[in-house]
Amino acid sequence: MRILILLAALFVLPASAEEWGLPQLMQSLAQVQTSQGKFVERKHLAVLDVPLTSSGTLSFRAPDHLEKHTLEPKDETLVLDQGVLTIENKARNIKRTLVVQQYPAVWAFVESIRSTLAGDLPMLQRFYKVELKGGAAKWRMKLLPLEDRTRAMVKEIVISGHGDRVTAIEMLEANGDHSTMTVIGETQ
Amino acid sequence: MKLRGYLAVTVWLAFVASCVLVIARTQFTTDMSAFMPRDPTPTQKIMVEQLRDGVVSRLILIGVDGAPAPVLAGLSKRMAEQLRAAPELAAVNNGEQVGMEKDFELLRDNRYLLSDAVTPQRFSAAGLRDSLNYYLDLLATPMSGMAQRVLPTDPSGELIHMLEQLQGQAQPLVQDDVWFSGDGSRAMLLAHTRGAGNDIDAQERAMLAIRSAFEEARKGNAEAAGAQVRMTGPGVFSVQSRAAIRDDALRLSIIATLLISCMLLLLYRSPRALALGLFPVASGALAGIAAVSLGFGSVHGLTLGFGITLIGEGVDYAIYLFTQIERNGSPQTTLRRIWPTMRLGVLTSVCGFSAMLFSGFTGLAQLGMFSITGLVVALATSRLVIPHLLPQGFFVHTPAWLGGALMALVRAAPRMRLALFLVVAAALAFLVFKRDAMWNDNLSSMSPIPQEALKLDEQLRRDMGAPDVRYMLVTGADDEEHALQQGEELVAVLRDLAAQGMLQGYDAPPLPSRKAQLARQAVLPGELELRRNMGEALRGMPFRSGTFAPFAAEIAAAKRQPLLDREALQGTALGLKLDTCLVRREEGWSVMLPLRGVKDAPAIERGIGNATEAPFVLLDMKRETEQMFRDYRHEAASNALLGALGIVVLLFVSLRSFRRVLEISMPLAAAVVTVTALLLLTGHTLSIFHLIGLLLVVAVGSNYTLFFDHRCTSAQDRERTITSLLFANVSTMLGFGLLSFSQSPVLNAIGSTVATGAVLSLVFSAILIVRKDD
Numbered sequence: 001m002r003i004l005i006l007l008a009a010l011f012v013l014p015a016s017a018e019e020w021g022l023p024q025l026m027q028s029l030a031q032v033q034t035s036q037g038k039f040v041e042r043k044h045l046a047v048l049d050v051p052l053t054s055s056g057t058l059s060f061r062a063p064d065h066l067e068k069h070t071l072e073p074k075d076e077t078l079v080l081d082q083g084v085l086t087i088e089n090k091a092r093n094i095k096r097t098l099v100v101q102q103y104p105a106v107w108a109f110v111e112s113i114r115s116t117l118a119g120d121l122p123m124l125q126r127f128y129k130v131e132l133k134g135g136a137a138k139w140r141m142k143l144l145p146l147e148d149r150t151r152a153m154v155k156e157i158v159i160s161g162h163g164d165r166v167t168a169i170e171m172l173e174a175n176g177d178h179s180t181m182t183v184i185g186e187t188q
Numbered sequence: 189m190k191l192r193g194y195l196a197v198t199v200w201l202a203f204v205a206s207c208v209l210v211i212a213r214t215q216f217t218t219d220m221s222a223f224m225p226r227d228p229t230p231t232q233k234i235m236v237e238q239l240r241d242g243v244v245s246r247l248i249l250i251g252v253d254g255a256p257a258p259v260l261a262g263l264s265k266r267m268a269e270q271l272r273a274a275p276e277l278a279a280v281n282n283g284e285q286v287g288m289e290k291d292f293e294l295l296r297d298n299r300y301l302l303s304d305a306v307t308p309q310r311f312s313a314a315g316l317r318d319s320l321n322y323y324l325d326l327l328a329t330p331m332s333g334m335a336q337r338v339l340p341t342d343p344s345g346e347l348i349h350m351l352e353q354l355q356g357q358a359q360p361l362v363q364d365d366v367w368f369s370g371d372g373s374r375a376m377l378l379a380h381t382r383g384a385g386n387d388i389d390a391q392e393r394a395m396l397a398i399r400s401a402f403e404e405a406r407k408g409n410a411e412a413a414g415a416q417v418r419m420t421g422p423g424v425f426s427v428q429s430r431a432a433i434r435d436d437a438l439r440l441s442i443i444a445t446l447l448i449s450c451m452l453l454l455l456y457r458s459p460r461a462l463a464l465g466l467f468p469v470a471s472g473a474l475a476g477i478a479a480v481s482l483g484f485g486s487v488h489g490l491t492l493g494f495g496i497t498l499i500g501e502g503v504d505y506a507i508y509l510f511t512q513i514e515r516n517g518s519p520q521t522t523l524r525r526i527w528p529t530m531r532l533g534v535l536t537s538v539c540g541f542s543a544m545l546f547s548g549f550t551g552l553a554q555l556g557m558f559s560i561t562g563l564v565v566a567l568a569t570s571r572l573v574i575p576h577l578l579p580q581g582f583f584v585h586t587p588a589w590l591g592g593a594l595m596a597l598v599r600a601a602p603r604m605r606l607a608l609f610l611v612v613a614a615a616l617a618f619l620v621f622k623r624d625a626m627w628n629d630n631l632s633s634m635s636p637i638p639q640e641a642l643k644l645d646e647q648l649r650r651d652m653g654a655p656d657v658r659y660m661l662v663t664g665a666d667d668e669e670h671a672l673q674q675g676e677e678l679v680a681v682l683r684d685l686a687a688q689g690m691l692q693g694y695d696a697p698p699l700p701s702r703k704a705q706l707a708r709q710a711v712l713p714g715e716l717e718l719r720r721n722m723g724e725a726l727r728g729m730p731f732r733s734g735t736f737a738p739f740a741a742e743i744a745a746a747k748r749q750p751l752l753d754r755e756a757l758q759g760t761a762l763g764l765k766l767d768t769c770l771v772r773r774e775e776g777w778s779v780m781l782p783l784r785g786v787k788d789a790p791a792i793e794r795g796i797g798n799a800t801e802a803p804f805v806l807l808d809m810k811r812e813t814e815q816m817f818r819d820y821r822h823e824a825a826s827n828a829l830l831g832a833l834g835i836v837v838l839l840f841v842s843l844r845s846f847r848r849v850l851e852i853s854m855p856l857a858a859a860v861v862t863v864t865a866l867l868l869l870t871g872h873t874l875s876i877f878h879l880i881g882l883l884l885v886v887a888v889g890s891n892y893t894l895f896f897d898h899r900c901t902s903a904q905d906r907e908r909t910i911t912s913l914l915f916a917n918v919s920t921m922l923g924f925g926l927l928s929f930s931q932s933p934v935l936n937a938i939g940s941t942v943a944t945g946a947v948l949s950l951v952f953s954a955i956l957i958v959r960k961d962d
Contacts, residue, residue: 045327047336048730052328074325087329101363105333153333173333 020136022121028136028164030119034061035165037185039068045177058183063118066110080110108150109171112143112157116166128157138162193576200573204471210478215486217386227548231805234662235812237773238780239422244768245385246278248421249648250398253374255415260375261364263412266405267398268366268377274401275382276394279764282377283360283367291760296338298756299346300746302700306708310344311717313724319345320729341738343722360652369651376652380764381423388430391423420645428641429932433489436930444923448503451922455915456584461510464574469502472566479561480554490934491554501537501888502566503923504916505530508895509570511912513583514904519575525905527571529898532842534567536894537887539834543827544883549820552827555880559887591907598910601954608955612858615865626864627821628873639933659789660807661694661781661796668754668777671770672701674802675779681799682781690792692785697769698762705751712747715740821876828883835886852893855952856886863945877934881941888920888942889949896957913950920946 036059043052056070066080079086085106086097100107108127115124124130127150128143143157151174158170169181228236239245252263268282300306309315320343326335338347360367360376367376379398383390398419406412445466453462480487508530513522537559544556619626663678665671679696686693700708713721718740726736754770757763771778786792793806839849860882867878892913900906924946927939 041328043328043332045332045336047339047732047735048327049732050730052324052730054328070328074328076325076328078329089325099361101361104365175333175336177332177336 022130022132022141024136025132025139025141026119026121026124028119029117030062032062032117032119032164035059035117035185037183039181039183041179041181043177043179046175060114060117063120064114066114066117080114085110104147104149105153108145108147109154109157112159113169116141116159134160136163190576196572196576200471200569204474207471207474207478210481211474214477214481216492217388217486217488231807231812232816234778234805234807235809237771240384240386242385242768242771245422246381246383248379248381248394248398248419248424249645249652250377250379251369251374251418251420251648251651252377252402253416253418255412257368257372257375258364259409259411260368260415261366262409263402263405263415264366264375264377267401270401270404271377271379271398274394274397276390276397277379278382279380279761280377281367281379281761282375283362284365288761291762294757294760294762295350296342296347298749298752299342299350300712300743301705301708301749301752302698303346303350303708304700305344305346305349306711308711311711311713311721313721316344316721316725317729319343320725320731322348324730340735341742343736343739367652374651376648378652385423386426388423388426392427395419395424395427418644418648420641420648425641425645430489432930432932433492433935436932436935437492440926440930440935444926447922447926448919451915451918452503452507455586456510458579458582460579461582464577465503465506465510467574468505468566468569471569472502472562472564475565476558476562480558483557484550484554488551488554490551491558501884501891501920502562503919504888504891505567505570506574507916507919508891508912509574510578510582511584511586511915512905512908514908515583516581517583519578519582523571523575525901526895526898526909529894530567530571530891532839533891533894534563535838535842536835536890537563539838540828540831540883540887540890543831543834544824544880547823547827549823552820552824552876563887586908586911591911594910594914595903595907598954601951602956602958604955608858608952612861615862618865618868619861622868626868626874627818628875658808658810659783659786660809661783661804662778662807663802663804664773664776664778666776668770668772669701669703671777671779672697672699673703674804675769675781676701676704677800677802678779678781678796678804681796682783684799685792685795690787690795691783694784695765695769695782697766697779699752699754699757699766699770702751709747709749712743715744718743817876821879824876824879828879831883832886835890848897851957852890852897855893855949855956856889858952858956859885859889859945859948862948863941866944867941872937875933875937877937878941881938882945884924884938884942885945885949888946889953891916892950893953893957896953917946917950 036057038055039058040055041053043054045052053073054070055072056068058069059067064080064082068078070076070078074089074091076087076089079088080100083100084097085100086095088095098106100110111123111127114120121130124143127147128145131142131144133140133142138160139162140158140160143159145151145154145156153174155172155174157172158168159166160168160170165183165185167183167185169183170178171180172178250267252260252267255263264282265284268280268284271277271280274280295302310319322345323335323339323343326332326348335348342348361370361372362368363372367378368374369376379394381391381394383394385391399417402415402417406415449462449466452465453459456462456465477487477492480491508526509519509522512526513519541556541559541563544552545560547553547556661678661682663671663674665674675697679694682691682694682696685691722736722739754763754766757766769780771780783792789806789808796804796806836849836853839852840846843849843852863882863885864874864878867874872878895909895913898909900909921943924939924942927935928943930936930939
């Protein structure tokens, strides 16, 4: 798989190196069928003295299966599959499913990650104004919510990456809270 | 016309006019109440009340489909906007968060009164710590924004607790802000009518309002050209079945009248005689409706629909009279000859129907009264009025070949006896074989609602995630407060039973009793205690100091806040839900708790009985309606048997010959057995309407057997008699045969049963009755 992509890149890169932009980034992200990685997330919240730190694993299978398995400090899984978000906390014996489309703010947030990983530009642009900086090797994509409802909660989301890999997701919330998730990936 | 004639006609006209007057002031109903017993058990009473004007009966489910989802969403929003202002509707919901702020505010401002989690432990240091830990978990999820907003004023988590309880209930999918079916092809709305479920006019106005809101919403929108609106609900069913019965009854009776008229015109060759022939039927039907109206206070739509079935039999009397007048004879001499037979025929029918008159079910009793009055009046008109109005020298020319052919057939008929016995024996054996699978006590077989409408209802309910409620736990008391208290006791038991997995869930009234509210206020801690517990709970937690500054003041205010009552919930979704759960009844108040996912109803009943003293009834709507219909059918069957017995006694008294009674009854019994077997063979299961049809077969058929048995004065006389039977039979077939084309299962059942039965009765009479004339 990787060899194929590299081969393809060999043919494509020389011609389009100067015209690298959002469509090209999305195209290369869309090539990735599955990816896995570890994450560390730090959430700075107004009501907390110290940031909430959590860590675990992330995995994605194109186009719409995303799993966030938090191992520390509490075991919790968050699975997005075909638009249904399942939150499971074994310690508290809580299992909750919600259809993300019913919660526009949650949906917008979930799509920021899923659309990016799936290289789904139309969906991304349905919710956000997308600003891209950098080049194919190292890029930084700023997402500004279009809908008022989402804006009331999220100010901006910044996703950065190397090549076809996402390395960090930062979110600035409307109330001043912000969080950073760094991803150490092993793309397959 | 002689003086007596004038007198008879005048009296008759006055009678008809007074019938019309009564009918003009009559109230027509189509609700299910006609199917309800006149002396219901307490359980049945609750159910009947619910069906009649319970909140569930006011529900209309609306589906909009036939266009792309965003277009449907737009239609749904515009419809809802218009319908929210419609006077016909009390509430409209399409999933939009419009008006939900009110509910949210109500929950937030009264959280310490409303939350069932408010207990002393909840505000201890350990309890608060638990809740704060839960908040920390929430803060780590994408829902952190919402959690943070309520955290400072509600650290014990009442609002989240209540929202989670509400979330737990099934909700349809939301797309583009409005409710959609699971596959996204249909936008869904839910409306509650202001009028009661049995106020069909109000239901019809509500449906009209919905339809016009839909038309208004799609006006000028090319993309919505193919869009359709569909509705379902108890009220919608009533409106539709009323329309179906009314339309069918009207349409089919017009067609039947036209066809029968054509036949009679060919036969009589006199428009005047034709008109006269229809007078007995018309007077009979009018008198029947008027009698039911006077006797019962209102007339059910079914009774009215049944009226057209009288055309079939009522028209026979005039046919017998007209066709049997001899050349150079007069109506009077003819009547003198055939009157005893006609009279006995009507008495037989009256006997059959009178058993229904004493039925415990309004619907059956109405049918009985209608038929008896109708038949007696039709016969009386034929006997007393029509002869005076017939033109001098009127007689019916029948083609000579017809009479000859008929007589040849009748003479040959007895050769078929062996075949007939074989057929009837086979039919009887088949009935015995099928005896357990003969009856259909399903509501759908009884209800006048077409199968398609029921399917749509099921579909829309599934889309809405609102399954038909089958089990309901009901308790009641003299006043609202005690009813609510008992409800709370039951809810506490249900919570345990649900935790044990005996049921999936239940709906509870969103208003706690005053007692419960006061108890909750009482457990809220004082300021000192609260600060101490909070301080202890926060030790070692990452929350920023000062975050919970507003909490103490909130609790202090909650301890003094006025209690909630029914009034306070009005205008919110919670208020609407309260109206479904807490109902004022004739005597006192009832609390209704719909149960979901019930696995073992008797076990639940036992579990509740063991756990609480509170009085309760576990209502199984399905079992209860089926039981009711079974009772209904049993009663109708035993009434019909009584009627049959009455007929035999009547025949014996008037004929005084065991052999003749047997001869007259045999063709009828054979016809009833064969028709029943035929119905089962063609895939029908029998409902009470087939039973009524069979009763009609006996009523109509008894005329045939009596005329076959009737002693004739000459061969010509016999030929005329047989010819008149043929024409009477054809008119019955036309009248009832047309009914089998009706959309309404009720009219359909009666139509196909009687049309087949009448033909068989005639043929069987010819085969079985051989009369030597003088």
